[in-house]
Amino acid sequence: MLDQLWAPRAWLPGGWRERVLLDIGRDGRWSAVTPNVDAPPGAHVAAGPLLPSLVDAHSHAFQRAFAGLAEVREGTSADDFWSWRERMYAVAQRITPAQLRAVAAQLCVELLRGGYTQVCEFHYLQHDADGRPYADDPLAMAWTLADAASDAGLGLTLLPALYERAGFRQPALRPEQRRFRLDAAGVWAAARRIESAGRPLLGAGLAIHSLRAAAPESLAALRDLSEGFEGPIHIHVAEQAAEVQDCKAALGERPIQWLYDQGLLDARWQLVHATHATRKEIAAVDACEAGVVLCPTTEANLGDGLPDLEGWLAAGVSLSLGSDSQVSRDALEELRWLEYGQRLHLRRRNVAAAPGLQQPSTAARLFDAMVAGGARAAGEPSWGLTPGARADALVVDGDADALAGVPPARLLDALVFASPARPWRDVLVAGRWAIQDGRHAQGAGIAGRFHSAMEALWNEA
Known part of the structure; x- marks a missing residue:
């Protein structure tokens, strides 16, 4: 599990903030969220802007x-x-x-x-x-x-x-x-x-x-x-x-x-x-x-x-x-x-x-x-990039074609209304990466079992 995550930009309550450090407690929740700081040694650096899931x-x-x-x-x-x-x-x-x-x-x-x-x-x-x-x-x-x-x-x-x-x-x-x-x-x-x-x-x-x-x-x-x-x-x-x-x-x-x-x-x-x-x-x-x-x-x-x-x-x-x-x-x-x-x-x-x-x-x-x-x-007490919420987050794929040339202040608008493909590079759940570089570690095996189940279901129909 990560201890610290630093993002060049992050969507905090109130909008985009720059150079944001997010500390993660042992309980898998954000313990502190601090904007306008440089990445400390040892912190994981997000590969793109950070959004709440x-x-x-x-x-x-x-x-x-x-x-x-x-x-x-x-x-x-x-x-x-x-x-x-x-x-x-x-x-x-x-x-x-x-x-x-x-x-x-x-x-x-x-x-x-x-x-x-x-x-x-x-x-x-x-x-x-x-x-x-x-x-x-x-x-x-x-x-x-x-x-x-x-x-x-x-x-x-x-x-x-x-x-x-x-x-x-x-x-x-x-x-x-x-x-x-x-x-x-x-x-x-x-x-x-x-x-x-x-x-x-x-x-x-x-x-x-x-x-x-x-x-x-x-x-x-x-x-x-x-x-x-x-x-x-x-x-x-x-x-x-x-x-x-x-x-x-x-x-x-x-x-x-x-x-x-x-x-x-x-x-x-x-x-x-x-x-x-x-x-x-x-x-x-x-x-x-x-x-x-x-x-x-x-x-x-x-x-x-x-x-x-x-x-x-x-x-x-x-x-x-x-x-x-x-x-x-x-x-x-x-x-x-x-x-x-x-x-x-x-x-x-x-x-x-x-x-x-x-x-x-x-x-x-x-x-x-x-x-x-x-x-x-x-039934969660809070959600988002805020202290006390579970340490979940989405890392935007900054290289996505749909986001090319979009001014930083309009990134969320472009994500919602002009991004037909999934734009998430990484997905964090309770301080652990569930998706990294677009890949799920268990995805291939899960997909194989799904195909087998679908074949059995519909062959029986």
Whole structure:
């Protein structure tokens, strides 16, 4: 593990600073960050400008096996989230623990290359193919995901998910959902076991798949069980317009408003997607200090719709990014799509910029928001190049063609909006290099196991 890292330039809170020395404690966290100093003897000198990494705040790892394989419309009916979901279930029904580890490890390497060093895994693939808990350990699939993240050297927040019914008026799961079943007591027990495992770079939170998949009394039970719990609580909410209408018909209110009126929301909660939120609901989320996880490439891929980004930013709600269905594993692409969706919808440029708040750079405002929001989503006390945060960082490849001739002050703008290829030369996680000179030490072996798993999965299809 490194003791000291020195960078010619680094993105600290407030923007670029020159000649920055970062000290790393034995706990793998930054112990001091000092700008305007020369590199001391023995310090590792970064090969380019240094940026904070980002947290991938919403992931379904098994869906990496399905990414890019649902882009053909079958028959004459319209294709939407609900038809995509039926095809996704086919993968969920047959993937084995060994195949999941291979797929998830490959995903983790790709996330590192894409600028993420921590992933929040929204975990609902619990049981064997028959829907029964694994005999040796009911958490077999959870440990498989933890092993995969460890293989790659990526931090992981595991979020076992409450999932008990197929819809608001369907009290049981459908056969193709049998692997997902977990009640409130099971979620709480799983999170406690994961948290107490003592594995490096592994933490735990709680998840509720959605209001349609969990009865109100089960949410109340999980709230009671988790009283005093300080970790994050994630839920899919208001992703599709049809879900909002179904919720109104079943519960009498829109989903976000219902959660707020039930007194469930607080600063631990992360609302995943929240695509169809009203300004009243945005104000409610702000009032209870909950956060929102946006997944732009997945929301675009599934045709979900566009979030009210201006509303969330204006309210000051904590925001983070997620790779979700894994159609992209690149943090910069998520940032691009987040802004570009707004530009296409509103027919304006630099929608997220706020000159009146001394934040004229769209890239800087979004990037800083995601750094801060990612910490909350992952249950981390802080994030970024600041004392106390985990010693994670991205080293920019200064020789990348896309950055040639870019003035130093505009580097972040060019990275977000004019760099189609991955620009990271090195990636640091907890003071150790996970990627060096664009290479992952275990990448070849992980890729080989991934190819074998994909061949077995799709030859069986």
